[in-house]
Amino acid sequence: MSGHTAPSLLLNDEQKMLSKTAHEFIRDHAPASRIRTFRDSKDETGFSRELWSEMADLGWLGLQIPEQYDGLGLGFFDLCVVLEQSGRELMPEPFVSTLLLGTQALLLGGTEAQKEALLPGIAAGETLVTVGYEESGSHGDASKVSMAARKSVDGFELSGEKMQVLDGHLAGRIIVSAATSESGYTLFLLDPAQSGVTITRQSRIDGLNAAIVRLESVSVTGEAIVGELDCGGPLLQLVFDRAAVGLSAQMLGASEQAFADTIEYIKEREQFGVPIGSFQALQHRAVSVYTELALTRSVVLAAARAIDEVPDDVPRLASLAKAMASETFMHAAQEAIQMHGGIGVTDEHDIGFYIKRAQATYMTFGKPSEHRQRWAELHGY
């Protein structure tokens, strides 16, 4: 903690109620088994439009969106309360693409016109807005931008390809990064219905929906710029920090659910005439997961709080949360499978989806070692 007084890491009464409501709603309507259902039925949407609308009606999608854009005007912390619960059941709905990437990009860099045009639709669950930043040659470094924005008479002409654009198959708007100068790049807001845009759906292990977005000479005006010309890098970094924290909240929820399922399983599963949860070696390993969960909860809450209250602390706390949540989720998912034994590695059981999501989230918005490196830099070493 940089200050001597720690920020509040507790949920207030409203947030506790929100957490409880979200927990129950998601548990009842959105079990993790849906990942299998969507996959096996080759569902074209890949998530439930109805559920997304219902959550909009519950106010969850606009929690953090200012009231002037039809949101509730609460904080990022409140959003994280819902995200944690959504993570428990690995929901494939467009939380990351729309609430973490698209919305944050608009809130942090959008013009008044862009916000007015899109935020109400997001809060209403009608519009999906995503960000495309990954390219095939970027090796995970979003600052390596090959997509080019050439100056044209009345704006820019964009060409190039973005990979694994989350919910790119259904997004009403896609924000892409494109090189606008030798050293800088710019974020542009696109309508995928525009001529020159090709969308190819991808299939990932984790059940999130992604697409390849190919642009061939797509024309946009200067009004499509999100943020400032050539300043896409710093803006995207701010977006990534928030997205990393929100994703960490989902990872926390997922870890907790995997752990809870595992504890329940080892209490029930008998071998050698006793529950396997009575074996001390398993018990001590379970405690190791438990302690990591407790630490992860603290850092996720602190990072979420910082986004609302202590902006200067966001970079380091976002890196802390993402690094720790990634390792905890992977650890919890691995132990969950191992402790479930044979049944745990079958496709029939849901626990296997947790390790798939763990791998995907580990690799998204910077893996732990990258965040540790950033932490070191932020601490001057």
Next chain:
Amino acid sequence: MSGHTAPSLLLNDEQKMLSKTAHEFIRDHAPASRIRTFRDSKDETGFSRELWSEMADLGWLGLQIPEQYDGLGLGFFDLCVVLEQSGRELMPEPFVSTLLLGTQALLLGGTEAQKEALLPGIAAGETLVTVGYEESGSHGDASKVSMAARKSVDGFELSGEKMQVLDGHLAGRIIVSAATSESGYTLFLLDPAQSGVTITRQSRIDGLNAAIVRLESVSVTGEAIVGELDCGGPLLQLVFDRAAVGLSAQMLGASEQAFADTIEYIKEREQFGVPIGSFQALQHRAVSVYTELALTRSVVLAAARAIDEVPDDVPRLASLAKAMASETFMHAAQEAIQMHGGIGVTDEHDIGFYIKRAQATYMTFGKPSEHRQRWAELHGY
């Protein structure tokens, strides 16, 4: 393994007998508690001259020394058989200084005259020969040599300071590295009785004896050079590889003894009315140590064998052995203390000396991460 047929990793009958004899002799005459005795009595020698002589009589000090210099002319592998046993009881006798550093430097780079003058005395247990390579500003990098050898009329004049020279307080000869050109340094054989040499004894946690060797304008002739002028670096690297393997054999023995003592302890120590060794969490952790010991034994034997038979394989196998033995010894020593509980952290119990030695050996001849880096380089990445 670089070839398709693994080298023999078994002891032949003579080596098995040697191992057994050494084990019993050391167990009976050189218990680890001597570390405490030497320390508390502030013994000026810090080890037992008598024991060293007896081991010479048994032929152990000259095992690897060619017969023409009064040794037995066996291999480095044979020497490692004895080293492993000496490690079991953390013997503070000058194995590392004299048999691993001094002897190997002479065997690999010594002139005929130097070998004739010193190897018989080493085999007889009468002469100690050590190597000084560490300096206060070298940060563990032996190639940073501040000690200077200035050309003089009939040779060189050496000035500078070496730190933590093992057994420097009693060595009959000390080999030091000294800069002889911009880019290279040279190994020189010194008689500490020479004018300008000051020896200051140091006290280390691990019970090995060390000294600061300060040289002020010490004159030597060209006959004092070990190896070639300006070629001290490559020679010292060869010496270090052998020393690392020999030290790894000692670490293997020490790990095995710490583990054996721990297994014995947890079989006997009762809490809650049962031996604590019946607790599954301890059992599984004990198995982890056991598996590391088995792997470490294989790599130490392979590296020792390579020194005798496959010189090209020595660099990578020496790095493998040192890296693995270091981690295994530290792991075994930490678990030994934790499983011994309260008594394990008292100075009265010998088990604490194992972690002190583990720390010292970890840091000697390259720590694991340095050896992994070298391994990567040797494998082209």
Next chain:
Amino acid sequence: MSDLEAFRTEVRAWVHENAPESLRGTSGSGPFEGYWGGSKCEETDPDLLRWRDLGIEKGWTAPSWPREYGGGGLTHAQEEIIHAEMKTIGVPRPVAGQGLAMFGPVLLEYGNDAQRAQHLPGIARGEVRWCQGYSEPNAGSDLANLQLKAERDGDEFVLNGQKIWTSHANLSDWICCLTRTDPNAPKKQMGISVMLADLNTPGITVRRIDLISGYSPFCETFFDNVRVPVDQLVGTENEGWTIAKAILGHERSSIGRSIARQPGSAQREVLARARKHLGAADGAVPDPLLRDELASLGMREEAFHLTLARIQQSAASGAPGPEGSITKIVGTELKQKRFELGMKVAGTQGLGWEGPGFDDDDLEYTRDWLRSRASTIEGGSSEIQRNIISKRVLGLPEGKK
């Protein structure tokens, strides 16, 4: 030159002369890689079939089995040499699979002459494929808890119940089952019998089990009044646990060994992925942390191979050490580390399940990574292995089961 060395020279020459070019370098030459055969086999690769036939002709599909049963009549040391020479150039054994690796040896040790004569030649020629029937839903780690009922009825046993993890049961011809012949035995390790059943017997149904990797060799096999002739009982009725333990011990060590592909191959594989995905064609891997992890993996791989060699050498010298019991644990953890690191270097390119935007190698690797999670569970979980070592090797007192 010793006899064995002379034999090695001879084997090497034969293998070099006869092993099809197309198969060289394709295999770790373990007991489970290559042509598994059986009546349902649809293998069409002419080289693989020719290699099989050459092996059968030499008796080298089962070098140490008696010649009368289709083997080569050689010693175990000679067998090791044959397998080692095939491994050297990376060709698979002419016939592979569980029949050769496990059930043949069981019949040689515990079966009677009639059983050997009936079953061994088909195994040695790769004509009859075998699978195992040990685990049940409530008898995994606690295998002795098995409940598949076998009741005597005249000259037959009638089997009812279920087996699980019956790998490749859908592709096999026969199954080797652990059954409960005496449900009233005072200890659950008693009253167990080993039986061989033709999978075509009426009443047997097989259902495939997909793993998290999306596919798997595993099946569930259900027995509904399945009639097995009494002459397919192996060993003594109700005393099958001894045989079961022997089979499991064999399975454990063969899993450990089967992970041991060519020395250095795990390191090379992950290095190649690092070069591909990190965009570093040669020289040092640019990420020093990944490089360090890769070196750790490479070192551990080498240590594992050296340990296997040491165990093999000490077994050959007549004094098998207790270290054999660790190979399953160490081998499977090494395998998992390899895939974890291989996934880490691939970053988001490792996240594909199928289809566009991911190349085939990456898609396959990801499935293999998922598959590797089972390795510390199947064939006796790591936890069970640790219990065994704790008790049998370290001699630690037993707590509760």
Next chain:
Amino acid sequence: MSDLEAFRTEVRAWVHENAPESLRGTSGSGPFEGYWGGSKCEETDPDLLRWRDLGIEKGWTAPSWPREYGGGGLTHAQEEIIHAEMKTIGVPRPVAGQGLAMFGPVLLEYGNDAQRAQHLPGIARGEVRWCQGYSEPNAGSDLANLQLKAERDGDEFVLNGQKIWTSHANLSDWICCLTRTDPNAPKKQMGISVMLADLNTPGITVRRIDLISGYSPFCETFFDNVRVPVDQLVGTENEGWTIAKAILGHERSSIGRSIARQPGSAQREVLARARKHLGAADGAVPDPLLRDELASLGMREEAFHLTLARIQQSAASGAPGPEGSITKIVGTELKQKRFELGMKVAGTQGLGWEGPGFDDDDLEYTRDWLRSRASTIEGGSSEIQRNIISKRVLGLPEGKK
């Protein structure tokens, strides 16, 4: 402004005005740092003594104790504020030690008025120093197995036996002992009583125990017909186990908290050592692996502090979470990691025991590293903590003890 905020403002002003300059920034302000007092204390630092006297005068050595016993009569929330404000500028509490942290609270909860009146003021003023007498050679993790015999003889108990790990017994005035008053009780948790003994009582001898670090606060304390008046029995005879558990719970959480020095201090400490020993005055630590390990340490330290804060906040809000039980495990492991890394960056310069060639800071650090090995053992080993969490928090079924 709430009352508490107003109080904080007042405390902050007082602390800033009165805390001696020389003490600022010297302390993590935990309950065990600073002036421990007692009749054998030879403290001469005038600032420390002045700070003690100012604290006593305000009643802020024991802010939440009743004023009649030398306390400040304040609420726990106010006490937290006082300690937090001292921590902010890094001054120690005016009086520290186990009397304030553990035995005073025990007497307030379980003692009688006479005992409170006799003992509390001396503790609050730092005049009487206390130590614990719980463990015995055969009652460590299994504390309920304790055997120190206390037999009633008229108005006295006669104590015979031995305690171990009686920290600072050689510097203390009184000891709080767990004794066996009924050796025939049906369960070993029964028949235990808590007693207070003056260490000057004839028959008590104290022997210091050195740790592997070369020194330690620990002692063994032997009881040979030691007569303790019955009015020093705390609570009910034979029902001391409840009190013992309360003391142990308190010890556990205070050990965890006492490790929590200033946030970021572990990272700063190891970074300073890295700069010193790796020769990098500023900028990135040159060894990327050490740098990564340091970042891991720094992150974990921050996570630990945030978790302590979260636990404290939820306790203050009336709903203490179960996470409190992890602080001992996490805190002590963090401490060990810190010293391990600090030793690693020092290389061979960390190998000194004493004397020439090593500087004083390094020598002290090495001793502290060795001392840290005890932290996962003392005050309830990590293994015992894991058992407790497993049972009480996770609700896992008990296996064998």
